Amino acid sequence: MPNRESKKAPVRYRTILQSDVPQGRQGKHKAVISLIIDDLDRLKDGSALKVPLSELKEGKAKVRSALNRAARKAGRTVVTASDSEFLYIWNATHAPKDQKL
Numbered sequence: 001m002p003n004r005e006s007k008k009a010p011v012r013y014r015t016i017l018q019s020d021v022p023q024g025r026q027g028k029h030k031a032v033i034s035l036i037i038d039d040l041d042r043l044k045d046g047s048a049l050k051v052p053l054s055e056l057k058e059g060k061a062k063v064r065s066a067l068n069r070a071a072r073k074a075g076r077t078v079v080t081a082s083d084s085e086f087l088y089i090w091n092a093t094h095a096p097k098d099q100k101l
Helices: 030-041 060-073
Strands: 049-052 078-082 086-091
Touching: 030 049, 030 060, 030 086, 060 078, 060 086
Parallel strands: none
Antiparallel strands: 049 086, 078 086
């Protein structure tokens, strides 16, 4: 019987060890979102951050989405509003369950 070596196609992509695979998503908004979250941690009740839209390189909508994802992941709720020049961000306050707003 002839030796039947299986002819497999070569791997198309480079390979690395699993231990070298980066863990966790480091999105392009991570830097600005980290700064905002840090500022929100130190924000007094009744205050809001006023972020110039000109400083948001990726745009208001993308930063707002990234912020909401990060806030949900951290188990917190933030509120945002904007005008033509600024993105306003503050920590949501929750009324007690027996009290309606």
